[in-house]
Amino acid sequence: MLKVSNLSFSASDNDAKKTIINNVSFEVNNGELMVITGPNGGGKSTLVKLLMGILPADEGKIILDNEDISAYSIDERAKAGIGFAFQQPPRFKGMTVKRFLTLAAGNNLSESRCCDLLSSVGLCAREYLDRELDGSLSGGEMKRIEIASVLASNHKICIFDEPEAGIDLWSFSMLVKQFEKLHETKDRSIIIISHQERIIEMADRIMVIKDGAVSAIGTREEVYPNLIKGESHACMAEMK
Amino acid sequence: MVNIDETTQSVLSKIDSEGFKQEGAYNLRYNGTALCHGDSENIKIVKKTDKNGIDVHILATAQNEYVHIPVVVTTSGMTDEVYNDFFVEPGAKVTIVAGCGIHNSGCNDSRHDGIHAFHVGAGATVTYEEKHYGEGEGTGARILNPVTQIFLEENAVFNLDTAQIGGVDSTKRKSSVVMGPHSRIKVTERLMTHDNQVAESDMDIVLKGEGSSAQIVSRSVAKGNSTQVFHPCAIGEAPCHAHIQCDSIIMDGAKVRSIPEIDARHVDSAIIHEAAIGRINNDQLIKLNTFGLSNDEAEAVIIENFLI
Numbered sequence: 001m002l003k004v005s006n007l008s009f010s011a012s013d014n015d016a017k018k019t020i021i022n023n024v025s026f027e028v029n030n031g032e033l034m035v036i037t038g039p040n041g042g043g044k045s046t047l048v049k050l051l052m053g054i055l056p057a058d059e060g061k062i063i064l065d066n067e068d069i070s071a072y073s074i075d076e077r078a079k080a081g082i083g084f085a086f087q088q089p090p091r092f093k094g095m096t097v098k099r100f101l102t103l104a105a106g107n108n109l110s111e112s113r114c115c116d117l118l119s120s121v122g123l124c125a126r127e128y129l130d131r132e133l134d135g136s137l138s139g140g141e142m143k144r145i146e147i148a149s150v151l152a153s154n155h156k157i158c159i160f161d162e163p164e165a166g167i168d169l170w171s172f173s174m175l176v177k178q179f180e181k182l183h184e185t186k187d188r189s190i191i192i193i194s195h196q197e198r199i200i201e202m203a204d205r206i207m208v209i210k211d212g213a214v215s216a217i218g219t220r221e222e223v224y225p226n227l228i229k230g231e232s233h234a235c236m237a238e239m240k
Numbered sequence: 241m242v243n244i245d246e247t248t249q250s251v252l253s254k255i256d257s258e259g260f261k262q263e264g265a266y267n268l269r270y271n272g273t274a275l276c277h278g279d280s281e282n283i284k285i286v287k288k289t290d291k292n293g294i295d296v297h298i299l300a301t302a303q304n305e306y307v308h309i310p311v312v313v314t315t316s317g318m319t320d321e322v323y324n325d326f327f328v329e330p331g332a333k334v335t336i337v338a339g340c341g342i343h344n345s346g347c348n349d350s351r352h353d354g355i356h357a358f359h360v361g362a363g364a365t366v367t368y369e370e371k372h373y374g375e376g377e378g379t380g381a382r383i384l385n386p387v388t389q390i391f392l393e394e395n396a397v398f399n400l401d402t403a404q405i406g407g408v409d410s411t412k413r414k415s416s417v418v419m420g421p422h423s424r425i426k427v428t429e430r431l432m433t434h435d436n437q438v439a440e441s442d443m444d445i446v447l448k449g450e451g452s453s454a455q456i457v458s459r460s461v462a463k464g465n466s467t468q469v470f471h472p473c474a475i476g477e478a479p480c481h482a483h484i485q486c487d488s489i490i491m492d493g494a495k496v497r498s499i500p501e502i503d504a505r506h507v508d509s510a511i512i513h514e515a516a517i518g519r520i521n522n523d524q525l526i527k528l529n530t531f532g533l534s535n536d537e538a539e540a541v542i543i544e545n546f547l548i
Contacts, residue, residue, distance in 0.1 A: 054526055074529035084530045090523035093487060094459065095545040103531050103541065149531075 002028040002051075002157055002189060007060030009050055020046045022212045024060070028157065028205075031186030033179075035203035036193045037227070043212040044193045045087060048159050051191075052084045053077045065156060081156030087165060087193075089146035092133040097145055100133055104149035117148040120178045122171035139166045147175065151182070157189040158182070164196045176202070200224060242276040244268075247343050248312045254405060255339030255371040256310050265307040267294055272313075272320045283307050283334070293323035293355075296336075300329040300361075308337045311354060316346025316380050321353045330361035330393070336368045340384055342408075344376035351383035358389070360396040362420075367399040374407030381409040388415040392423035394449065403430040403547070404439065413441040419480075421449030429458040430547045433466035433494070443472040447480035447509065454482040461543050462494035473501040476509025484513040489520055489546060 009021040021043050028034050036044050049055040051062060053074040062070045069080050078084075092100065101117055102109045115125035121144035131137065133145065143166045150158050163179075164172055176198050183190060183202065192199055200206060206223040208216040216223050241262050244252070248270060252260045260268070265283035268275045274294070277285050282302035286295045296307060313320055328334065344350045360366055374382030384404075392398055404411060417425055425445065433439050445454045454474055462468045474482035486498045500513035520542055528538035 052530060074526060075532050075534050078530050078532040082530075086523075086527065090521055090527050092524060092542065093546055094548050095542075099545060103528065103533070106532055153531075 001030055001065060003061075003063040004051070005061045005063075007047070007050055007062070008058045009046060009055060010058055020212050021050060021057075024209070024212075024214055026207055026214065026217060028189045028191060030156075030189055031183075032204045033183045033190045033192070033202060034205050034207060035200050036191060036207050036209055037195060037200060038209040038215065042210045044209045045161055046212075047209060048084070048161055048191065048193060051077075051159060052082060054084075083150040083153060083155035083158040085146050085150045085158070085160045085163060087161040089142050091135065091137070091142065095133050096130050097133060098129045100145065101149055101152050104152040106153055109152065117151055118145070120151065120174070121145070121148045122167075122174040123148075140168060140171065143167055144171060144175075147178075151178070155188055157191065159191045161193045162195075163192060164194060164199065172196075172198075200227070242268075244275075247314055251312050251314075251341035251343055251373065251375070252310055254373045254375075255341045256308060256337055257369065257371070258306065258308070258335075258337050260308050260310055260337075265296075265305070267296075267309045269309070269311040269320075269322060271315045271318060280305060280307075282332075288323065291323050292321060293325070296324065296326045298326065298328045298332050298334050298364075300331045300364075302329075302332045302334050304333050304335075306335045306337060310338065311340040311352055312343070313340070313350050313352050314343045314345075316344050316350055316376075316378055317348030319351045319353075321355070323355045324357075326356070326358045326366075328358065328360045328364045328366055330363050332361070332364045332366075334364075334366055336366065338368065339371040339373070340386075341371075341373040342376070342382040342384070344374070344380045344382050345378040347379045349381040349383055351381075351385070353385045353387070355387040356389070358391065358398070360390065360392050360398060362393040363395045364393075365397040368401065370400075370402045372402075372404045372408050372411065374409065382407060383410045384408050385412045386414075388413075390415075390417040390425070392417070392425065392452075393420045394422055396420065396423045398423075398425045400425065400427045402428070404432060406432050406434065408433075408439070409437050411439045413439075413443075415441075415443040417443075417445040417454070419445065419447050419449055419452040419454065421478075422451040423449060424452070425454045427454070427456040427458075429456070429460075431458075431460040431468065432463075432543075432547060433460070433468055434463040435466060436464065437466040439467070440469045441471065444475065445473070445482065446475045446477060447482055448477050450478045450480070452478065452480045454480075456482075456484045458484075458486040458498075459546055460488045460496065461491070461547060462488060462496050463491045465493045467495045469497045469499070471499045471501065473503060474511050474513075475503040475505065476511050477505045479506060479508035480510070482509075482511040484511075484515075486513075486515040487546075488517040489543065490517055491519065
């Protein structure tokens with residue numbers, strides 16, 4: 001179980017401190033799929049970067065399975081069981097897709113396992129194994145390989161920052177199926193930042209982040225109807 | 241079979257990725273003399289009589305064969321100069337595994353200058369692998385100054401794969417290529433420098449023949465206070481294609497100059513160059529951190545893969 005308490009983060013803005021995340025608390029149960037949604041610029045990506053340790057929180061606690069990981073570095077949090085897929089993954093000149101997935105898995109990965117991972121995100125596997133993660137791959141291809149890298153390891157909790165961005169419709173459908181499959185096993189928790197209805201509809205619970213704070217949180221049944229109606233948040237106009 | 245001491249064996253394992261064996265066609269140059277050599281049915285090695293070095297004759301019947309010609313210098317203070325010429329008959333297919341390693345345990349500079357000329361016949365395919373490496377606890381410098389001249393006849397194909405793995409204090413590399421009609425060359429140059437090492441690479445590729453094409457990929461990592469200078473030049477004298485790409489990772493107090501030059505002398509020559517120098521991208525480090533790698537481990541992985 002992931003338990004986040006009173007997490008806050010502020011950034012310098014022309015000598016002034018601007019609060020980006022303000023006293024956010026929530027929990028993600030084992031095997032649960034939580035979708036974080038909300039308007040652009042509301043602090044969703046910042047929040048998950050705080051969870052991964054990519055940004056340093058000013059205050060707050062992060063507990064993963066009774067282990068306080070608040071002071072852990074990124075690699076220590078990864079070893080503790082958090083996987084993270086970036087919204088805009090970096091490119092690596094000279095690194096092949098196979099090598100990248102092997103590093104992600106943390107051990108030797110068989111070619112067939114690599115192929116399975118790539119197929120699960122809609123890539124024709126064998127064509128990609130020896131490709132370099134450089135400018136020759138499109139943004140959509142990079143994104144799918146990024147998602148496959150998180151699936152390569154058995155994390156306790158997987159975080160996906162807008163996995164749908166830059167992915168074509170057909171691949172998006174495959175991706176949704178992959179998330180459904182991942183969720184069905186209930187052997188890991190999943191956090192997805194998304195604006196997509198198909199992903200939001202999969203959620204066990206939904207958290208809406210607006211202006212750096214939790215604007216709504218609850219089960220899909222509790223939160224989703226309000227999102228659809230647009231009653232809860234002005235952000236729905238953007239999301240729809 | 242000649243016995244090879246442990247130090248030499250260790251150096252050979254670094255510079256000959258295929259694994260040096262006293263089998264087939266080979267010539268091991270050790271501290272300025274040929275320690276052992278052998279011919280194969282299709283590859284003959286003849287010692288030069290007018291100067292240091294060998295002539296390697298690769299017959300047309302050589303198909304997918306290897307020849308190994310490593311050089312090892314273990315005597316501190318030695319300057320070794322060698323001239324090797326390769327005559328590749330039309331249609332032959334061969335991989336030449338060269339490379340030089342210096343083990344310097346003394347206080348005097350050790351230096352090897354290898355001057356190699358390749359005469360590649362029509363339709364022949366040559367892969368040339370060359371690794372440079374230095375080691376040893378001595379204070380004397382390890383210096384390597386290779387000169388590579390390549391002459392390609394019609395439809396010949398040349399893959400030049402050079403790597404300076406590390407430990408070389410100073411290198412000045414000069415390469416020149418003259419290309420016949422429809423010949424092709426791919427050059428992959430990888431270089432790692434650290435501490436106060438200095439590396440310079442000059443390369444001229446003259447695309448003389450119609451339909452010739454050249455691809456030059458240079459990747460380097462400069463650490464410590466090392467200095468690197470690259471100057472690849474593609475000269476198009478006919479309808480041809482050439483692409484030069486120089487990428488460098490700069491670290492610590494290193495200095496890197498990259499000066500790709502393109503020189504079109506024919507209206508149908510299409511020549512492109514790209515050059516980039518930059519530090520290790522922070523996003524790359526963070527991504528590898530999310531795989532559980534520490535910053536040092538992530539940096540090593542990035543460099544290792546960049547130079548492959």
